[in-house]
Amino acid sequence: MNVDWFIVLSALLFATGAIGILIRRSPMVILLCLELMLNAGNLALVAFSRMVGNGQGQVFAVIVMVVAACEVVVGLGLIVAIFRRRLPLNVDDLRELRG
Amino acid sequence: MEEVLFFVSALGALGGAVGVIAMRNPFYSVLALIVHLFSLAALFLLLTSAFVAAAQVVVYAGAVMVLYVFVVAYVGEGGEPAWEPIPGQRFLAPLLGIALFVELSIAVLSSSLLALGTQGPDVPAGFGDPAAIGRLLLEKFLIPFEASSILLLLAAVGAIVLASNRREGVGDPSERFAEEEGSTPKAPAVPRPFDEVPSEEGSPTPSPGGLA
Amino acid sequence: MSVSSWGWLVLLFPLLGSLTIALGFRVLPAKAAGIIGTVAIGLAFACGIGALLSLLGDDPEARHHASSLWDYASVAGLDIKLGIFVDPLSVFMVLVVTGVSTLIHLYSYGYMQSDEGYHRFFSYLNFFVFSMLLLVLAGNFVLLIVGWAFVGFASYALISFWYRRETATRAGMKAFVINVVGDIGLVLAAFLIFRELGSFDYGTVFERAPEVFATNEWTITAICLLLLVGAFAKSAQLPLHTWLPDAMEGPTPVSSLIHAATMVTAGVYLIARTHTLFVLAPTAADIAAFVGLATLLVAGTIALVMTDLKRAIAYSTMSQIGYMIMGVSIGAYSAGMFHLMTHAFFKALLFMAAGSIIAAMANEQNIDKMSGFGRAMRFTSITMVCGGLALAAFPGTSGFFSKDEILAYATARGGMYEIFTVLGYFGALLTAIYTFRLIFRVLPGKPCPEAQELIDTGHVHHAHPFNPATGEEEDTEVGFPGAEHHIAEQSWPMRAAMGVLAFLALFAGVIQIPGLDEVVTHFLDPVFADSPLAEIVPSTGADWLGLGIGGVISLAGIAIAYWLYRVNPGAPRVLEERLRPVHTFLFNKWYFDEAIELLVVRPALAIGRFANRVFERFVVDGLVSGTRDTVRGAGGVVRAVQNGFVRSYALLLVAGFAGLALYFLLSSS
Numbered sequence: 011m012n013v014d015w016f017i018v019l020s021a022l023l024f025a026t027g028a029i030g031i032l033i034r035r036s037p038m039v040i041l042l043c044l045e046l047m048l049n050a051g052n053l054a055l056v057a058f059s060r061m062v063g064n065g066q067g068q069v070f071a072v073i074v075m076v077v078a079a080c081e082v083v084v085g086l087g088l089i090v091a092i093f094r095r096r097l098p099l100n101v102d103d104l105r106e107l108r109g
Numbered sequence: 110m111e112e113v114l115f116f117v118s119a120l121g122a123l124g125g126a127v128g129v130i131a132m133r134n135p136f137y138s139v140l141a142l143i144v145h146l147f148s149l150a151a152l153f154l155l156l157t158s159a160f161v162a163a164a165q166v167v168v169y170a171g172a173v174m175v176l177y178v179f180v181v182a183y184v185g186e187g188g189e190p191a192w193e194p195i196p197g198q199r200f201l202a203p204l205l206g207i208a209l210f211v212e213l214s215i216a217v218l219s220s221s222l223l224a225l226g227t228q229g230p231d232v233p234a235g236f237g238d239p240a241a242i243g244r245l246l247l248e249k250f251l252i253p254f255e256a257s258s259i260l261l262l263l264a265a266v267g268a269i270v271l272a273s274n275r276r277e278g279v280g281d282p283s284e285r286f287a288e289e290e291g292s293t294p295k296a297p298a299v300p301r302p303f304d305e306v307p308s309e310e311g312s313p314t315p316s317p318g319g320l321a
Numbered sequence: 322m323s324v325s326s327w328g329w330l331v332l333l334f335p336l337l338g339s340l341t342i343a344l345g346f347r348v349l350p351a352k353a354a355g356i357i358g359t360v361a362i363g364l365a366f367a368c369g370i371g372a373l374l375s376l377l378g379d380d381p382e383a384r385h386h387a388s389s390l391w392d393y394a395s396v397a398g399l400d401i402k403l404g405i406f407v408d409p410l411s412v413f414m415v416l417v418v419t420g421v422s423t424l425i426h427l428y429s430y431g432y433m434q435s436d437e438g439y440h441r442f443f444s445y446l447n448f449f450v451f452s453m454l455l456l457v458l459a460g461n462f463v464l465l466i467v468g469w470a471f472v473g474f475a476s477y478a479l480i481s482f483w484y485r486r487e488t489a490t491r492a493g494m495k496a497f498v499i500n501v502v503g504d505i506g507l508v509l510a511a512f513l514i515f516r517e518l519g520s521f522d523y524g525t526v527f528e529r530a531p532e533v534f535a536t537n538e539w540t541i542t543a544i545c546l547l548l549l550v551g552a553f554a555k556s557a558q559l560p561l562h563t564w565l566p567d568a569m570e571g572p573t574p575v576s577s578l579i580h581a582a583t584m585v586t587a588g589v590y591l592i593a594r595t596h597t598l599f600v601l602a603p604t605a606a607d608i609a610a611f612v613g614l615a616t617l618l619v620a621g622t623i624a625l626v627m628t629d630l631k632r633a634i635a636y637s638t639m640s641q642i643g644y645m646i647m648g649v650s651i652g653a654y655s656a657g658m659f660h661l662m663t664h665a666f667f668k669a670l671l672f673m674a675a676g677s678i679i680a681a682m683a684n685e686q687n688i689d690k691m692s693g694f695g696r697a698m699r700f701t702s703i704t705m706v707c708g709g710l711a712l713a714a715f716p717g718t719s720g721f722f723s724k725d726e727i728l729a730y731a732t733a734r735g736g737m738y739e740i741f742t743v744l745g746y747f748g749a750l751l752t753a754i755y756t757f758r759l760i761f762r763v764l765p766g767k768p769c770p771e772a773q774e775l776i777d778t779g780h781v782h783h784a785h786p787f788n789p790a791t792g793e794e795e796d797t798e799v800g801f802p803g804a805e806h807h808i809a810e811q812s813w814p815m816r817a818a819m820g821v822l823a824f825l826a827l828f829a830g831v832i833q834i835p836g837l838d839e840v841v842t843h844f845l846d847p848v849f850a851d852s853p854l855a856e857i858v859p860s861t862g863a864d865w866l867g868l869g870i871g872g873v874i875s876l877a878g879i880a881i882a883y884w885l886y887r888v889n890p891g892a893p894r895v896l897e898e899r900l901r902p903v904h905t906f907l908f909n910k911w912y913f914d915e916a917i918e919l920l921v922v923r924p925a926l927a928i929g930r931f932a933n934r935v936f937e938r939f940v941v942d943g944l945v946s947g948t949r950d951t952v953r954g955a956g957g958v959v960r961a962v963q964n965g966f967v968r969s970y971a972l973l974l975v976a977g978f979a980g981l982a983l984y985f986l987l988s989s990s
Binding site for chain 2: 012013015016017018019021022023024025027028029030032033034037038039040041042043045046049052053056057059060061062063065066068069071072073075076077078079080081082083084086087088089090091093094099108
Binding site for chain 3: 028032035040080101102103105106107108
């Protein structure tokens, strides 16, 4: 298997995640799309690690997973907090931070 | 054999991805993501990264997704239209996404990375094993390792703080929403109670202010 | 004590007096303020005498002392000291100024008694004397300019003394603005002097000037012309004279001190002091002389038809100063200065008498309404006649000796300068006529109602307080004249002052009798010794001839006035009817005010309006608001990006990333 297939796949997944963020309205789903993008990045990392021949890319991927986990935790905590306060879970309505 | 496995996993990954962004019910999106994650694990295996694949399944699909499932069950959303673009963004979003894909591909493929067209060098037997990863983590990447543990701690504390039961009544923004209706509003079906311009009430899309 | 110490003391006492009264006006009773003021100037006069005596103890050649307190500015080639210069000329001026000022302070002690601003008056008056002395004693051009400016301020403060009167404040502003025009000339002259001669100090400047300049070079002519601008503004010569008649809005002691005796003579002093420069620029000196002559005649003709008593005397002042300027410009230095001295005496006296009469008329100043005060106010009329005789140069009075000596000198200089003599005598004729016009209108005859009231009851007429210029009613609070009016007959300080001045006006001529003693000339000789013009000395015979002609003319003038106003009272009206255009022209003061309004004031206002409407609004404001609007617009555009939608932010992110990647792809391929 040539490495470039994996890379192209990773790019495709990344673009899909990006489109998802731009399209969806629910913060839950947006977070999921973020996961998509992160994983696409992971795939690319591991592919490059295989291409180069040392394990550094894989270590990087593991750290990225840790970071993704933390981010998910905080993001979901936000969503829970929003839900608790009975605000609409809709990024278009949550827009008080504006000029 | 490898190609078959690759294509199956790739299809699974892509299908899961498309499912995440296309499903209406967020629960289904979560399930689609789980499928996607499993496919990715298979792809990692194809790249002889056993540890990463295992971590993917255990940590990501196991722990993170379970968390997602919990929250989706708690929040209980459902039945929203799949695509509600901001006016003016209807075409730009997919367009930009495709542009992104194209550019990334071109960038990678036309680069001077000669090894891209190959399968990669022959790797020693223990490549991608937990032992190899562990050695790297504890020798070369010790500091990122420790830093990420601090990050985890912070995230845990932050989650507790965010989701804790605060005392109601002190600047609770939900009261503002309760004003308009006089009853407890439900989260997703609230028809824009905090639009400043009253004439906007009832219109499903927010007032134009969105750029691009 | 050395001469310089006397000089510093002369400056110190009026300043102290002014400050004491100013700072202590709440605690000092009114009379104390008056006494402090008068005594301060009296002490200054005593120190002036001291300086005189010390100076006389010096060798005539060495009678100039410069002394400085400290260095005011010593940087970059500038060396300005706070220094005074005591020599016969300055001591002469000091004595005249302090002497007449003491008497006027004494007069004001009685005259201003019921005015609410009594303390303010004496403080200002003392400050004025201090500034005038500073001007006269200054040892360098910078201090001269300082004194000049202070005097201008004091004049403004005193003209607008009754500051709630609109006419008074307007007159004060007019005086100040015209004086500032003069100040500009003086300052520019000082700059040029510094540039050419490298110093501001009198001694250095007058030493170097003949070495640096050839005669009639344009620089020295320019310097002298600029000095003349200053002198003319301060001394109310054409065309900067329009402020002086309006300055009569001030209280009478102010008119008498500032606008007769002292401030307006500052220009004369200036020309006398800088005579070295004028000798090097004869053109400028001639211009000055002609301006003086012109003023003399113009003012004389106007005074013939003026009906306001104080304004008529003001025009007379203008005319006499024209004589003085003419005198010091053509080289009759000591004659000009002597005329300055005698003029101070009799003009101050005339103003004092006029003040007394106006007080009896309860602030009415129109002579058409006055008559018969000869019987009602004997002392005032006698002193007024003394002053009038001196002004008309009646033989034997001080004015006789001073004025006609100038004209005799002009004859002695010969050539073109004979014009001055001829026209000067014509002016003397006019002087005699208008002076005795006033006297014969006001003093003899059937008493007017106010005079009758004075004769019958001994009370001064008391009318509703009103502004004599506009007739509108006023208050008697601060900023207006007081409720009571004081006449000489009822106030001993006024009588004392007027008596001394009357004596001096009549008999001060004895110190300058040609051929006998020429005290003033000898005293001032060392100062003017370096001028070639001082060597032209009319022979005693020529002097007496000139005096004789002057005497005849004076008597003729008095006779004409007598005929016009006593013997044949209908004649003036007939003349007026026959020469109506001339009369209107003269009555409107040769339309100088209107000309200045047209030529200067209106364009200035138009420029101001243009600046406001066009330049300010479009250019300046346009720049400022334009910048503001641009920034705000740009900000508005950028603000539209911050619409609060997370997805649009994300879109921007992605779009940015895509664009960046595109750029790098294109640039690397």
